[in-house]
Amino acid sequence: xxxxxxxxxxxxxxxxxxxxxxxxxxxxxxxxxxxxxxxxxxxxxxxxxxxxxxxxxxxxxxxxxxxxxxxxxxxxxxxxxxxxxxxxxxxxxxxxxxxxxxxxxxxxxxxxxxxxxxxxxxxxxxxxxxxxxxxxxxxxxxxxxxxxxxxxxxxxxxxxxxxxxxxxxxxxxxxxxxxxxxxxxxxxxxxxxxxxxxxxxxxxxxxxxxxxxxxxxxxxxxxxxxxxxxxxxxxxxxxxxxxxxxxxxxxxxxxxxxxxxxxxxxxxxxxxxxxxxxxxxxxxxxxxxxxxxxxxxxxxxxxxxxxxxxxxxxxxxxxxxxxxxxxxxxxxxxxxxxxxxxxxxxxxxxxxxxxxxxxxxxxxxxxxxxxxxxxxxxxxxxxxxxxxxxxxxxxxxxxxxxxxxxxxxxxxxxxxxxxxxxxxxxxxxxxxxxxxxxxxxxxxxxxxxxxxxxxxxxxxxxxxxxxxxxxxxxxxxxxxxxxxxxxxxxxxxxxxxxxxxxxxxxxxxxxxxxxxxxxxxxxxxxxxxxxxxxxxxxxxxxxxxxxxxxxxxxxxxxxxxxxxxxxxxxxxxxxxxxxxxxxxxxxxxxxxxxxxxxxxxxxxxxxxxxxxxxxxxxxxxxxxxxxx
Amino acid sequence: xxxxxxxxxxxxxxxxxxxxxxxxxxxxxxxxxxxxxxxxxxxxxxxxxxxxxxxxxxxxxxxxxxxxxxxxxxxxxxxxxxxxxxxxxxxxxxxxxxxxxxxxxxxxxxxxxxxxxxxxxxxxxxxxxxxxxxxxxxxxxxxxxxxxxxxxxxxxxxxxxxxxxxxxxxxxxxxxxxxxxxxxxxxxxxxxxxxxxxxxxxxxxxxxxxxxxxxxxxxxxxxxxxxxxxxxxxxxxxxxxxxxxxxxxxxxxxxxxxxxxxxxxxxxxxxxxxxxxxxxxxxxxxxxxxxxxxxxxxxxxxxxxxxxxxxxxxxxxxxxxxxxxxxxxxxxxxxxxxxxxxxxxxxxxxxxxxxxxxxxxxxx
Numbered sequence: 001x002x003x004x005x006x007x008x009x010x011x012x013x014x015x016x017x018x019x020x021x022x023x024x025x026x027x028x029x030x031x032x033x034x035x036x037x038x039x040x041x042x043x044x045x046x047x048x049x050x051x052x053x054x055x056x057x058x059x060x061x062x063x064x065x066x067x068x069x070x071x072x073x074x075x076x077x078x079x080x081x082x083x084x085x086x087x088x089x090x091x092x093x094x095x096x097x098x099x100x101x102x103x104x105x106x107x108x109x110x111x112x113x114x115x116x117x118x119x120x121x122x123x124x125x126x127x128x129x130x131x132x133x134x135x136x137x138x139x140x141x142x143x144x145x146x147x148x149x150x151x152x153x154x155x156x157x158x159x160x161x162x163x164x165x166x167x168x169x170x171x172x173x174x175x176x177x178x179x180x181x182x183x184x185x186x187x188x189x190x191x192x193x194x195x196x197x198x199x200x201x202x203x204x205x206x207x208x209x210x211x212x213x214x215x216x217x218x219x220x221x222x223x224x225x226x227x228x229x230x231x232x233x234x235x236x237x238x239x240x241x242x243x244x245x246x247x248x249x250x251x252x253x254x255x256x257x258x259x260x261x262x263x264x265x266x267x268x269x270x271x272x273x274x275x276x277x278x279x280x281x282x283x284x285x286x287x288x289x290x291x292x293x294x295x296x297x298x299x300x301x302x303x304x305x306x307x308x309x310x311x312x313x314x315x316x317x318x319x320x321x322x323x324x325x326x327x328x329x330x331x332x333x334x335x336x337x338x339x340x341x342x343x344x345x346x347x348x349x350x351x352x353x354x355x356x357x358x359x360x361x362x363x364x365x366x367x368x369x370x371x372x373x374x375x376x377x378x379x380x381x382x383x384x385x386x387x388x389x390x391x392x393x394x395x396x397x398x399x400x401x402x403x404x405x406x407x408x409x410x411x412x413x414x415x416x417x418x419x420x421x422x423x424x425x426x427x428x429x430x431x432x433x434x435x436x437x438x439x440x441x442x443x444x445x446x447x448x449x450x451x452x453x454x455x456x457x458x459x460x461x462x463x464x465x466x467x468x469x470x471x472x473x474x475x476x477x478x479x480x481x482x483x484x485x486x487x488x489x490x491x492x493x494x495x496x497x498x499x500x501x502x503x504x505x506x507x508x509x510x511x512x513x514x515x516x517x518x519x520x521x522x523x524x525x526x527x528x529x530x531x532x533x534x535x536x537x538x539x540x541x542x543x544x545x546x547x548x549x550x551x552x553x554x555x556x557x558x559x560x561x562x563x564x565x566x567x568x569x570x571x572x573x574x575x576x577x578x579x580x581x582x583x584x585x586x587x588x589x590x591x592x593x594x595x596x597x598x599x600x601x602x603x604x605x606x607x608x609x610x611x612x613x614x615x616x617x618x619x620x621x622x623x624x625x626x627x628x
Numbered sequence: 629x630x631x632x633x634x635x636x637x638x639x640x641x642x643x644x645x646x647x648x649x650x651x652x653x654x655x656x657x658x659x660x661x662x663x664x665x666x667x668x669x670x671x672x673x674x675x676x677x678x679x680x681x682x683x684x685x686x687x688x689x690x691x692x693x694x695x696x697x698x699x700x701x702x703x704x705x706x707x708x709x710x711x712x713x714x715x716x717x718x719x720x721x722x723x724x725x726x727x728x729x730x731x732x733x734x735x736x737x738x739x740x741x742x743x744x745x746x747x748x749x750x751x752x753x754x755x756x757x758x759x760x761x762x763x764x765x766x767x768x769x770x771x772x773x774x775x776x777x778x779x780x781x782x783x784x785x786x787x788x789x790x791x792x793x794x795x796x797x798x799x800x801x802x803x804x805x806x807x808x809x810x811x812x813x814x815x816x817x818x819x820x821x822x823x824x825x826x827x828x829x830x831x832x833x834x835x836x837x838x839x840x841x842x843x844x845x846x847x848x849x850x851x852x853x854x855x856x857x858x859x860x861x862x863x864x865x866x867x868x869x870x871x872x873x874x875x876x877x878x879x880x881x882x883x884x885x886x887x888x889x890x891x892x893x894x895x896x897x898x899x900x901x902x903x904x905x906x907x908x909x910x911x912x913x914x915x916x917x918x919x920x921x922x923x924x925x926x927x928x929x930x931x932x933x934x935x936x937x938x939x940x941x942x943x944x945x946x947x948x949x950x951x952x953x954x955x956x957x958x959x960x961x962x963x964x965x966x967x968x969x970x971x972x973x974x975x976x977x978x979x980x981x982x983x984x985x986x987x988x989x990x991x992x
Contacts, residue, residue, distance in 0.1 A: 062856035062957040135853045141807040141824050142854060230824040236808065237823065270699070271708075276715035301810060301821050301851075303828035306746035310739045317731045317738075321724060324684075328723040329715070331691045337710045340701045349696060356688050360681035367734060369741040370673040372818020373659045376810060376851040440660050440674075441653025442814035444851045447859035451937055453843070455654040532709075 019553035021105035022512050026112050027091035027407060033116055034083030040123065041080050042474060044072035049431070049467035052460050055452035065448035066133040067150065071123075073136030074154065077250065078161060079119040081392050085257045086115075086168055088399045089196045091407050093172065095503035095510060096190045098181025098519045103174040105551045106600075111167040113561035118161025121568055125153035135446060137247070140228035140239035144220060149572055155218045156568040160561070162207050162214070169203030172196055181502070182542040183521030187281070190501040190525075191274060194281050195260030198288040199253045205292065206249035213242035222575050237302060244295035252291040255387065256284060258395030259326060262348045265398055266330050268498050269345035270337025273525055276329040283322035283329075290319045300371045309368040316366035323359055327352065342496065343417030347398035350425045354390030358383060361436065376446075379439025385432045397424065397477070405495040409509045410488050416480040420473045427469025434459045434466075493538065500525035505539045513548050516615050517541035545619075548610040556600050563592030657847040659814045663836040666817030669741055676737065680730050745818075748829045751799045762870070763797040763831075766790065769918050770802070770809035770822035772855060773959045774936065775848070775863045778918035784880040785916050787923030789931050790848065790865045793873035794834045802828045810852035813865055819851045834867035845932045856958035862936040879990035880914030884926065887987050895984025898977055904967040906981075912988060922961065929989035942982040949973065949981060 017025060047068050051060045060068060094102055102108050125131045132154035134143040143151045176197045180189070189197070216239070219225035226232035228239055267274050274280060296304060296312040330352065339345065361383040365371045374380055397420070404412045438459050443450065450456050494504040505527040506515060520542040523529050530539055567589025574582035652660045662668040701708075751765065767778040778785045792798050802811050804822040812819035817832040838845050850861035868876070887896040899906045909922035916924070931940055935956055938944040947954075950972060952961040964973045973981070 062859070066853070066856060066858075133856075139808055139853070141804075145807050145855070235825055237825065270710070272710045273712045273714065275713055276720055279715065279720050301819050303821060303823065303826065306743045309746075310742045313738050313742065314735055317735060320731060321727045324727045325720065325723055327688060328691075328719070331688070331695060332713075332716075332719065334699060335691070335695045336713065337699050338701045338704055338708050339696060339699050352688070352692055356685060360684060363681065363731075363734070364674070364677045367673050367677055367738045367741075369738065369745050369818065370670050370677065372745070372820070373667070373670045373674075373814065375819060376812075377814075437653075440658065442657035442659060442847065442849065444812065444849050444859075446853040448856075449859050453654075454657060454847070 016553070018558055019555045021101075021109045021551050021553055023090045023094050023102050023105065023108060024407070024510065024512070026108050027087045029112050029116075030083045030087035030090060031407070033119065034080050034087055037075050037079035037119055037123075038081075038084065039474070041072055041075035042471065044068050044075065046467060046471055048072060049464040051448065052450070053464040054461060055450055055454075055457050057449060060448065062448045063130075063133065066135075066446070067126075067131040069446055070133050070135050070138075070150075070154075071126075071131045074122065074132070074158075075119075076388075077136060077254070078158060079115075079122070081254050081388070081396065082165060083115055083119075084396050085199075085254065085392075086165075088192075088261065088396075088403060089168075089172060089199075089257060092403060092503050093193050093196045094175065094179070095406075095506060095514060096193045096501050097176065097179060097184050098502050098515055098521065099175060099179035100514055100518075100548070101551070102171050103179055104171050106554060106557065107167050107171050109554065110557035110560060111164040111171065113557045114164030114167065114564070115161045116164075117561045117565040118157045118159070118164060121160060121565055122153055122157030125150055125157075128153075137243055138217070138239075139243075140217070140236040141230070143217060143239075144228050144236075149575070151217070152221055152572045152575060155214045155221070156572060159211065159214050159218070160564050160568065162211055163564075164561075165203055166207045166211075169200040169207070172200040173204065176200075181515075181518050181521050183526075187278065188521055188524045188526070190260075191263035191277070191280060191284075192257070192260035192501075195256040195263075195284055198284050199256045202249045202253045202256070202288055202291060206246045206253065209242045210246035210250075213239055213246070216242075218571075222571065237299075240299055240302060241295070244298045245292070247298065248295040249288075249291045251384075251387070252287060254392045256288065258392045259284065261395045261399045261402070262330065262351055264501070265344045265348040265402060266333045267500055267525070268402075268496060269340045269342055269348070270334045271340075271498050272333055272337035273500070273528075274329065275332035275335075276325075277524060279325055280329050283325045286322040287319060290315065290322070294319065297366060297368075297371070300368045301375050313366050313368040313371075317363060320359065320363050320366075327356060327359075340498070342401075343412070343414055343421060344398040344402040346418060346421045347394045347401070350421065351391065351394045351398075354386060354394065354425075354428070357433075358386030358390050361386065374439060376444055377439035378435045378443045378445055381445045382432045382435035382439060385428075385435075389428055389432070394425075397421070400477070402496070404484070405491045405508050406503055407509060408485075409490050410484055411491055411495055412484050413480050416476055416483070420477045420480065422473075423469050423476065424473030427466045427471075427473060430466025430469060431463050432466070434462050438463075494527075500528040502527055502539075505530070511618055513550060513610055513615075515539075515541075516548070516619060517545055518543050545612060545615055547612055548615065549607055550610060551607045552605050554600075554605070556596050559596045560593050560600075563589045563594075563596065565589070566592060654842075654847075655815060656841050656843050656845065657814050657849075661815055663834065663846065664813075664816035665833040665835060666745060666831070667815055668835075669745070670818055673737060673741060677734055680733060684727075684730065746830065748799060748831060750797070751829065751831075763799060764793060765799045765801065766792070767801045767918055768803070768811055768822065769805050770811065770850065770854075770861075771805045771960075772807070773850075773857045773861045773956050774923045775811075775861075776918055776920060776923065779877070780917075782877045782881065783916070784877060784914045785911075785918055785920070785924050786880070786914060786927050787920070787925075788863050788933075788936055789845070789927060790863060791873065791876055792834050792865065792867050793870045794837055794867045796870070797831045797833055799829060799831045802830075807854050808852050809850045809854050809861070811848070812851040813846055813848040815846055816865070821852060834865070836867065837869065838865060838867045843932070857956040860935070860937050860956050862933070864932045864936075876990065880926065882914075882990075884913040884988075887984055889983070889987070891980050891983040892987045893984075894977075895980035895982070895987075898973075898981055899984055904964070904973075906967070909961075914990060925985060925988055927988065927990055928985045929987055930991045942979070942986060945982040945985055946978040949978060 051057050130148045130150050132150035134146055216227040220227050226234045228234045228236050294316045297316045300309050365374050401412050401417050438456055443456050491508050493507055519539040567586045570582045570585030573579050652658055655661045662671045769776040776787050777790050802820055802822040804824045809822040810819045811822055820828050820830050846865040848863040848865055887893045897903050911920055911924045912926055914926035933940050934944040935948050952959055
């Protein structure tokens with residue numbers, strides 16, 4: 001099967017990726033497409049900073065600027081940060097719990113392709129009459145008033161990709177609940193698995209409100225429903241509530257896996273088990289829980305009244321407690337350890353001050369009366385970039401270096417990695433620290449220009465220079481990836497030397513069936529325990545070597561997602577009311593989707609078995625885990 | 629080399645100084661230079677929370693720096709396996725309890741201030757004796773890229789430049805006529821949204837007379853993305869003592885006087901119903917109620933900016949009238965061609981309109 005045929009033509013490799021249901025290959029797909037969207041979002045960020053480089057700049061027109069800022073936010077959150085995190089969850093989480101694959105490999109592939117076609121659909125708006133321009137929050141009054149099809153691309157694109165994310169979330173929940181290796185109790189799960197678990201629960205509960213809101217929006221625009229039309233008795237504040245009931249948990253969906261990644265890094269590169277593992281787990285759960293209680297702090301200035309504002313202010317402040325617990329436990333993890341300053345560890349070390357800065361400004365904004373000043377100013381822009389870039393993006397870059405060998409079997413250059421780190425880290429603080437002051441000096445967010453008479457010139461210029469540093473950092477990362485791929489020096493199971501959890505007990509990259517024998521987990525940091533006890537086999541196994549049952553690949557997820565992609569075009573242009581071809585296109589698209597669902601339901605696909613002989617051959621050839 | 633280094637140092641010093649001096653922004657618009665009671669309260673909360681947060685940052689920084697200095701692998705040896713500590717219940721308790729205390733310190737003023745700033749119960753209460761603190765109500769309507777200010781008790785309406793008395797509460801009723809906007813005068817107090825579906829009410833007080841400012845006005849902003857020209861949806865605020873304010877109100881309530889001078893009279897004719905018909909949307913009299921299609925121009929000559937953000941001179945008025953979309957994309961003012969039988973205004977007509985608009989004034 002796929003692992004045997006190493007040297008294949010390009011077409012065969014393409015076909016392999018289009019039909020794969022292997023969590024490790026789906027991880028590659030997420031990483032590649034999320035990475036491309038990250039570059040697009042980054043280019044949009046650079047356009048923003050070029051425009052705001054000086055007062056009264058005319059690099060972008062007012063309307064174009066609003067499209068760029070909307071697409072920057074939407075792309076970075078939905079199409080870059082989340083998919084890249086899903087890439088690492090897919091690549092690592094099943095290995096960490098010693099599972100054969102995720103619970104529903106077919107759904108895993110479907111989740112990816114839905115996200116992919118949703119993202120492509122959204123970005124095609126640039127070429128088809130203009131991108132959405134009402135901000136990533138897409139507040140209803142402005143969105144309903146927006147001309148052209150930008151908002152429709154937003155609503156339909158996010159609906160499709162949202163389905164994909166929801167499917168992935170459910171899949172991970174089921175996987176973690178059911179597919180842990182023998183001995184892997186909940187309180188022995190690595191932190192990254194724990195954060196994946198909680199983030200998946202958040203996905204499950206947070207995406208439906210967004211879907212409801214987006215459906216209302218689609219209905220308003222397609223069929224003239226009046227959910228948000230004030231003149232017809234609609235209400236636009238409902239959108240704000242629905243959006244933020246989703247939107248606040250969404251930032252925890254992003255930051256919790258980032259916390260998980262950093263927890264792994266701190267333990268590995270301090271050669272020490274996580275300090276206060278139990279506290280870290282419960283802090284994760286608490287943050288996830290509180291995440292649903294605080295959405296109205298995005299709406300302090302909406303006029304909800306003092307009681308609502310006071311309650312949500314206090315609820316928001318409470319989140320600082322479990323977050324603080326996490327920070328101190330990480331600090332105590334490196335305290336007394338043996339710190340090795342590898343590239344992933346540099347990011348983790350850089351993350352602490354960056355995230356603490358983002359956290360304290362978060363508490364400041366929780367003070368509702370103070371937030372009346374800070375809300376919708378550049379202060380908030382600085383704040384959320386401190387938590388999302390200083391937290392999530394640093395985690396993504398760290399994980400890219402940490403897990404690259406596990407995913408691709410070769411190490412990224414440490415030298416170039418550190419250059420990227422310093423450029424990105426310095427650029428990040430240069431860009432965003434000063435924006436706190438711009439906000440306090442009265443600069444509102446989402447402005448396409450500012451006058452020379454407002455006193456904001458110097459700080460904006462400094463901020464734009466910082467963005468340039470970040471861009472350089474990312475370019476060097478790309479160079480690093482290309483050079484590493486060309487050199488392609490293969491690495492062993494545990495390339496960092498201090499791996500603690502199960503993913504480091506298996507070959508890099510792992511064989512397509514993961515562990516030939518399911519390992520037995522004897523404690524937290526189970527691989528570290530075996531290493532310390534001098535286990536030459538790598539792991540203790542829970543079962544003898546037996547035939548392995550594997551699922552067949554399938555092209556159906558691509559077709560199913562493509563059908564929705566086609567139907568969306570019909571739905572979008574149907575709103576014009578003067579195009580006869582739109583209804584047939586909707587029908588064709590839905591027939592493709594439901595037809596492929598029917599095909600999938602009726603066709604018996606029993607998968608295939610890997611024989612014991614084949615497994616033994618792999619083990620002898622050193623392709624498998626353990627035995628060398 | 630040394631010389632170069634010195635220059636570099638001087639440069640660094642100058643830069644640092646410049647950043648520091650620029651750090652507070654302009655007094656017309658900075659929240660760091662509060663000129664009203666509300667902004668002062670909010671500034672005090674900013675300082676309090678900054679102090680509390682600085683404490684957190686210092687504690688974290690000390691542990692952080694010590695840890696990464698003391699426990700480097702290069703220092704403690706390549707092959708050392710550190711003790712695998714599980715955790716400490718005492719420490720967990722400590723760093724749960726201390727943040728809770730810090731949050732309580734912040735929670736009390738937060739709740740107090742939230743209710744205090746939302747207290748508009750005295751809005752409809754008239755002062756019993758004239759010495760007591762009086763107050764004013766202003767109905768604000770946010771419209772695509774301009775602001776209408778109605779003074780219901782005085783029966784006057786103006787646009788783009790809010791005029792208020794100092795040292796008394798000014799209550800604002802905010803609503804939007806189209807999409808959501810947000811009303812923000814940074815140096816006077818925090819913002820409140822102008823929603824399309826409901827009236828939001830709050831108060832501000834203006835402690836400083838705007839005449840003392842370098843530019844003579846406070847700067848107001850729209851803080852909620854509302855379309856292409858969101859960035860240009862500025863307004864200005866003139867604060868003055870009660871006596872001057874009453875004079876201004878009286879002048880506003882008077883009938884508009886006909887223009888003087890040949891050029892201005894020609895402008896008035898073009899502006900009027902027999903000319904291009906600008907007056908259909910732009911009232912020229914200060915007395916009246918809210919609901920104008922375009923901004924009331926009764927105080928046009930007194931204003932500080934053209935279209936909310938351009939320097940106030942005749943050249944800019946002419947540019948603005950000739951091509952409104954160029955200067956405020958997406959605004960609702962018609963092109964001159966659509967008003968003037970398909971022709972752009974001639975230079976002479978523009979001069980006349982500018983002269984007329986500049987002559988509209990209620991201040992001396």
